[in-house]
């Protein structure tokens with residue numbers, strides 16, 4: 001009898017202990033779950049705050065970059081643009097935060113170049129392609145196919161058949177290029193060829209989609225002069241030397257070529273065909289930075305009198 005009572009009591013004690021342990025385990029699980037939930041919520045909150053901050057920073061960077069384009073617009077409208085003034089604006093670059101003009105913690109840099117210092121992708125003499133060592137012959141053929149009206153090519157080019165078979169399938173343009181960024185749709189042209197790198201110029205820095213096919217002799221680079229067919233190799237350096245000798249040295253007409261004694265008769269005649277002496281299109285680079293966010297914009301603008309019209313605007317690397 002005693003043994004039976006003892007056994008029953010021990011059984012109750014054991015059950016009570018087990019129930020106590022179970023409750024303890026449940027409490028521990030609940031506490032652990034609450035702690036995990038709390039950590040999760042805190043993490044999520046931090047992530048949401050970071051996402052919101054990144055969004056605000058990216059907006060800030062974008063508006064800073066747009067502000068840079070506006071400042072160039074104001075600069076152009078402030079006075080008439082002479083050939084000499086074009087040279088000055090083409091070198092313009094400032095960090096606006098250093099000027100104390102913006103309260104924001106971001107930075108802004110911008111500069112304007114003469115778009116007419118670049119070769120016209122649509123209207124340049126097709127022979128310029130023979131002077132290109134930045135791209136392969138096949139790539140040049142693909143660019144020509146992209147623009148020509150026909151649908152015929154050889155094994156090195158690309159027309160509809162190639163582009164339609166691509167993963168994202170699209171048709172060959174078969175018309176003039178309207179914005180230089182279109183080149184990224186052309187076979188073989190990737191970001192490295194388009195933007196360039198430490199070793200070679202990018203196509204975006206050599207070509208323009210605008211203008212009448214002539215380059216502005218007052219701003220064109222030696223690199224671009226070297227691409228013009230038939231000119232002697234010393235023409236580029238001679239032109240640059242003349243422009244740099246005196247800040248007032250500029251060309252107002254083809255008669256001014258006689259000031260460069262190194263030019264042959266043929267060079268002078270060809271420069272007369274290839275060159276212009278003023279500009280109506282300009283390229284603006286504007287870089288906005290807010291903390292880790294950056295926004296790099298490139299805009300092409302057309303100047304008529306003092307009125308500046310934005311023709312195209314794109315994000316760049």
Ligand SMILES: [Ca+2]
Pocket residue numbers: 144145146147148149150151152159172174
């Ligand atoms: Ca074509």
Ligand SMILES: [Ca+2]
Pocket residue numbers: 144145148150151152153159
């Ligand atoms: Ca073709």
